[in-house]
Amino acid sequence: xxxxxxxxxxxxxxxxxxxxxxxxxxxxxxxxxVTSEGTVYPLLTRLRNDGLVETFWQESTQGPPRRYYRLTDxxxxxxxxxxxxxxxxxxxxxxxxxxxxxx
Amino acid sequence: MTEITADGLVADYLRxxxxxxxxxxxxxxxxxxxxxxxxxxxxxxxxVDPDEVTVRDLLDRIGRPEDIAxxxxxxxxxxxxxxxRLAWAGAVAVVLAGGVGTAVAFEGHxxxxxxxxxxxxxxxxxxSHGSVVTSTSAPAPTSSTTAVATTAPPRTSAEVVVxxxxxxxxxxxxxxxxxxxxxxxxxxxxxxGQVSGSVDFLYQDGQTGVAFSVTGNxxxxxxxxxxxNVQTPPGGTAxxxxxxxxxxxATVDRDAFDLGECSSYLSFVQSLADCAFTYxxxxxxxxxx
Numbered sequence: 001x002x003x004x005x006x007x008x009x010x011x012x013x014x015x016x017x018x019x020x021x022x023x024x025x026x027x028x029x030x031x032x033x034v035t036s037e038g039t040v041y042p043l044l045t046r047l048r049n050d051g052l053v054e055t056f057w058q059e060s061t062q063g064p065p066r067r068y069y070r071l072t073d074x075x076x077x078x079x080x081x082x083x084x085x086x087x088x089x090x091x092x093x094x095x096x097x098x099x100x101x102x103x
Numbered sequence: 104m105t106e107i108t109a110d111g112l113v114a115d116y117l118r119x120x121x122x123x124x125x126x127x128x129x130x131x132x133x134x135x136x137x138x139x140x141x142x143x144x145x146x147x148x149x150x151v152d153p154d155e156v157t158v159r160d161l162l163d164r165i166g167r168p169e170d171i172a173x174x175x176x177x178x179x180x181x182x183x184x185x186x187x188r189l190a191w192a193g194a195v196a197v198v199l200a201g202g203v204g205t206a207v208a209f210e211g212h213x214x215x216x217x218x219x220x221x222x223x224x225x226x227x228x229x230x231s232h233g234s235v236v237t238s239t240s241a242p243a244p245t246s247s248t249t250a251v252a253t254t255a256p257p258r259t260s261a262e263v264v265v266x267x268x269x270x271x272x273x274x275x276x277x278x279x280x281x282x283x284x285x286x287x288x289x290x291x292x293x294x295x296g297q298v299s300g301s302v303d304f305l306y307q308d309g310q311t312g313v314a315f316s317v318t319g320n321x322x323x324x325x326x327x328x329x330x331x332n333v334q335t336p337p338g339g340t341a342x343x344x345x346x347x348x349x350x351x352x353a354t355v356d357r358d359a360f361d362l363g364e365c366s367s368y369l370s371f372v373q374s375l376a377d378c379a380f381t382y383x384x385x386x387x388x389x390x391x392x
Binding site: 020021022025029035036037038039041042043044045046055056057058059062063064065066067 | 120131134135138139141142144145146148164165166167168170171174175177178284306307308341370371373
């Protein structure tokens with residue numbers, strides 16, 4: 001479940017601005033969403049192959065150009081859909097955990 | 104001494120990673136190693152005290168090569184590989200046709216994220232997202248490749264005779280080794296010292312982008328190029344070229360040429376040494392070093 005949710009965390013991190021690989025991966029690991037930073041890159045490859053993100057190079061003021069990731073229109077749609085389903089799922093689980101009953 | 108040890112740790116890690124990814128297709132393996140190499144470099148640059156202890160921590164944080172390989176294998180085959188192959192076929196056909204319209208050819212394929220970002224954005228979406236996005240407006244890559252290929256004139260024996268003593272050899276010229284992002288120039292030697300082609304960029308992951316097209320001539324060891332169609336990628340994307348002069352002068356030596364101070368207009372060129380382009384028999388990837 002965790003890994004399935006992480007790809008949407010990646011999309012969410014890209015919602016408001018483009019980020020380069022290291023920046024994206026650090027944001028995930030610093031929030032304890034991943035333990036092995038390297039495993040995020042295969043996930044990024046898949047998101048790109050699925051057309052949910054795309055990459056481009058941008059110059060950096062320090063060092064070589066950086067590979068940036070950007071959300072595509074398809075990625076934005078996938079994220080919106082997930083956010084909706086996630087909320088429903090979370091509300092249901094929360095209700096059960098709190099000892100409430102399902103409606 | 105400490106620095107050498109840290110470098111050694113990184114080199115050893117990347118070697119083990121490359122070996123662990125051995126079951127992946129070559130393109131995907133190269134891309135993953137490139138991305139993680141970039142990650143290591145960024146992480147090292149941010150270390151206050153980059154010694155072997157902090158570098159070891161950094162590598163631990165990236166994770167065991169076997170775990171990364173397992174994650175990569177779980178994520179399935181590289182569906183884009185065949186698209187890239189077709190794109191190269193198209194690119195070669197364009198070079199044969201004289202380099203004119205290279206930009207159009209690349210845009211038609213939807214492989215380069217630069218030129219064809221909007222096409223890729225609507226590309227095939229995996230089954231798990233199928234309910235979210237069902238419209239796929241990406242053109243079939245095969246049809247556009249065919250369209251490009253048909254514009255290439257047949258190579259006749261007469262052409263070969265004319266090209267027997269060219270002012271510059273037709274083909275691909277590169278300014279960097281295989282495995283690094285670099286510029287390449289496709290040139291076709293026409294008759295009477297006329298040349299045409301384009302200045303392009305090969306990204307680390309094998310995708311390409313067009314900076315601008317050129318026409319010009321070669322006389323007495325000097326190539327004069329007139330740039331045209333400077334490509335401006337869609338919003339937010341770095342241009343491969345900017346402030347391109349109306350005339351570029353290059354010194355030519357049969358299988359090589361030097362653009363002089365090309366860093367003033369090729370965005371990713373960082374030293375004048377990168378303005379020297381040499382003929383590459385192996386295409387845009389250039390020689391491995």
